[in-house]
Amino acid sequence: MEKAEKVMVKGTEAIGEAAVRAGCRLYFGYPITPQSELTEYMARRLPEVNGTFLQAESEVAVSNMIYGAASTGKRVMTSTSSPGFSLMQEGVSYIAGAELPCVFVNVVRGGPGLGDIQPAQSDYFQATKGGGHGDYKLIVYGPESLQEAVELTIRAFDVADKYRIPVLLLTDGLLGQMMEPVKFPSFKNLNTLPDHSDWALTGTKMQREPHRVTSFDLDPVKLEKMNIQRHEKYKTIVKEEKLFEEYKLNDAEVVLVAYGTMGRIVKSVADTAREKGVKAGVFRPISLWPFPYEELGRYTENAKFFFTVEMSFGQMVEDVRLAVNGKKPVEFYGRTGGVVPTPGEVLAKLMELV
Amino acid sequence: MAYAERFKAPTSLSEKEFTYCPGCSHGIVHRLIAEVIDELEIQGKTIMVAPVGCSVFAYEFFDVDGTVAAHGRAPAVATGIKRASPDNVVFTYQGDGDLAAIGTAEIIHAANRGERITTIFINNAIYGMTGGQMAPTTLLGMKTTTTPYGRRENIEGYPIHVSEVLKELSGVAFLARTKVTTPQDVIKTKKYLKKAFYAQLNNIGFGLVEVLSTCPTNWGLTPIESMKWLEDNMVKEFPLGVYVDKVGDVR
Numbered sequence: 321m322e323k324a325e326k327v328m329v330k331g332t333e334a335i336g337e338a339a340v341r342a343g344c345r346l347y348f349g350y351p352i353t354p355q356s357e358l359t360e361y362m363a364r365r366l367p368e369v370n371g372t373f374l375q376a377e378s379e380v381a382v383s384n385m386i387y388g389a390a391s392t393g394k395r396v397m398t399s400t401s402s403p404g405f406s407l408m409q410e411g412v413s414y415i416a417g418a419e420l421p422c423v424f425v426n427v428v429r430g431g432p433g434l435g436d437i438q439p440a441q442s443d444y445f446q447a448t449k450g451g452g453h454g455d456y457k458l459i460v461y462g463p464e465s466l467q468e469a470v471e472l473t474i475r476a477f478d479v480a481d482k483y484r485i486p487v488l489l490l491t492d493g494l495l496g497q498m499m500e501p502v503k504f505p506s507f508k509n510l511n512t513l514p515d516h517s518d519w520a521l522t523g524t525k526m527q528r529e530p531h532r533v534t535s536f537d538l539d540p541v542k543l544e545k546m547n548i549q550r551h552e553k554y555k556t557i558v559k560e561e562k563l564f565e566e567y568k569l570n571d572a573e574v575v576l577v578a579y580g581t582m583g584r585i586v587k588s589v590a591d592t593a594r595e596k597g598v599k600a601g602v603f604r605p606i607s608l609w610p611f612p613y614e615e616l617g618r619y620t621e622n623a624k625f626f627f628t629v630e631m632s633f634g635q636m637v638e639d640v641r642l643a644v645n646g647k648k649p650v651e652f653y654g655r656t657g658g659v660v661p662t663p664g665e666v667l668a669k670l671m672e673l674v
Numbered sequence: 675m676a677y678a679e680r681f682k683a684p685t686s687l688s689e690k691e692f693t694y695c696p697g698c699s700h701g702i703v704h705r706l707i708a709e710v711i712d713e714l715e716i717q718g719k720t721i722m723v724a725p726v727g728c729s730v731f732a733y734e735f736f737d738v739d740g741t742v743a744a745h746g747r748a749p750a751v752a753t754g755i756k757r758a759s760p761d762n763v764v765f766t767y768q769g770d771g772d773l774a775a776i777g778t779a780e781i782i783h784a785a786n787r788g789e790r791i792t793t794i795f796i797n798n799a800i801y802g803m804t805g806g807q808m809a810p811t812t813l814l815g816m817k818t819t820t821t822p823y824g825r826r827e828n829i830e831g832y833p834i835h836v837s838e839v840l841k842e843l844s845g846v847a848f849l850a851r852t853k854v855t856t857p858q859d860v861i862k863t864k865k866y867l868k869k870a871f872y873a874q875l876n877n878i879g880f881g882l883v884e885v886l887s888t889c890p891t892n893w894g895l896t897p898i899e900s901m902k903w904l905e906d907n908m909v910k911e912f913p914l915g916v917y918v919d920k921v922g923d924v925r
Contacts, residue, residue, distance in 0.1 A: 381780055384743060388750065391754070523762050533741040
């Protein structure tokens with residue numbers, strides 16, 4: 321896969337190859353269905369590019385290994401599925417607090433608890449509202465296709481480095497397991513990756529004061545200052561980093577809102593609704609944090625109502641309500657436990673609402 | 675050697691004052707680690723990983739790059755650093771609650787992988803920073819704030835013997851248990867520390883030195899009484915000596 325040509329790949333492997341091309345040479349992981357193929361891909365692939373793969377003893381250890389590796393300023397990632405990402409929250413909170421760049425992939429499966437291994441979107445709250453302790457944010461991307469997953473994986477490493485923030489790719493088992501043709505970009509030159517020598521742990525070489533990477537200060541005033549600085553950065557990210565797709569929204573009276581796999585499915589629902597004379601369009605948030613509140617809120621003028629569809633009991637719908645701010649009704653339809661709503665059932669629900 | 679020369683602070687210690695209680699062993703062990711780093715001339719490439727506990731600020735006391743890990747996870751954080759940057763020298767400094775309770779999985783697997791890191795394990799049989807609760811290494815019968823009637827084997831189980839467990843793992847290149855209550859012990863401990871770093875520097879495997887340590891504040895004893903209590907009680911439970919040595923003679 322050296323050339324920038326379209327190749328048929330599996331979702332998990334597409335993300336792995338994209339990470340390698342983004343300059344990621346470090347992967348720590350722990351097997352869990354339905355994403356173990358990504359772990360296996362990195363075990364195979366990284367040695368080919370002089371990278372390092374390590375299977376850890378637990379997801380708790382993984383997230384702390386990521387903390388350590390990211391402290392050196394090098395590009396590092398892991399991938400897991402829902403129960404595993406819950407275990408990683410300790411490290412995620414420390415990483416966010418210490419402002420370390422790295423990339424997490426959560427191939428979401430049905431929950432709570434052991435749940436099952438089928439696709440779900442029930443980890444949206446955990447991803448976007450802070451899964452661990454403390455006031456922090458991750459940049460969260462929800463790709464709808466493998467091509468988009470590849471592009472967002474590369475973007476994830478870039479924004480992680482730009483802002484010193486952990487970035488989460490929130491996908492689901494459907495995207496992870498499907499095969500699609502994908503065009504990979506060329507390999508990043510490792511020598512052109514962002515320079516972190518002003519803060520990273522590299523050893524002082526007896527030429528500078530020691531660098532200290534922590535999320536820690538016992539002095540409340542100093543800790544608040546650290547938190548304020550981090551939140552100032554979050555404000556910039558909210559301003560600069562929102563991503564979304566607008567599909568047939570110009571004249572839309574029904575605004576379907578969905579992300580990831582569901583975002584893709586509801587586009588065909590909008591198409592069929594239009595054939596039936598209902599002016600439907602789709603607003604698909606791509607960055608789930610920062611969430612495009614204002615951009616979605618603009619459609620309150622023309623839309624009769626908003627219709628959110630998720631593979632959950634309704635999580636993103638709370639952000640949709642914040643965006644709509646009571647100006648129009650916000651309806652919801654969801655299936656859970658690994659059941660993926662079909663275009664037919666979403667359309668039926670939509671026609672009921674119309 | 676003149677007294678002033680012999681006892682000047684090692685270069686690898688920062689000038690920050692220790693936050694430790696009088697009579698606590700952390701100070702001696704910190705100094706020994708810094709002396710070893712100086713003598714091995716590795717200060718410029720050393721990265722330390724501090725734990726959660728009384729030594730949570732240890733990364734400020736050493737004049738090297740450093741970080742502080744989540745409770746018990748120092749071996750995982752050190753693994754991440756070392757794998758990302760194998761040319762650096764990486765060490766963790768951990769207490770008994772950190773290493774032998776919440777961080778049991780991390781230390782066992784780091785040791786078993788033969789991770790090229792060095793761990794200094796402070797065993798004082800009690801949780802210091804949180805105020806004197808039972809540690810996994812608390813002795814039977816020992817009163818702590820969470821074992822007010824003394825540790826009972828049928829309720830809390832037995833003190834865990836970390837060195838005896840780790841010595842069975844093939845990835846371990848150097849492993850010793852020591853104390854710092856007498857000058858001879860201090861000299862011996864420094865020798866062990868150096869070997870534990872050589873295990874890493876010579877790419878042999880994982881190195882760990884367990885130091886039986888005092889906690890006068892939470893033991894409710896004076897510093898002198900604490901040293902005696904350690905000699906009389908802890909040494910019986912936790913036999914001293916070298917458990918693994920694949921490093922051989924290094925000078």
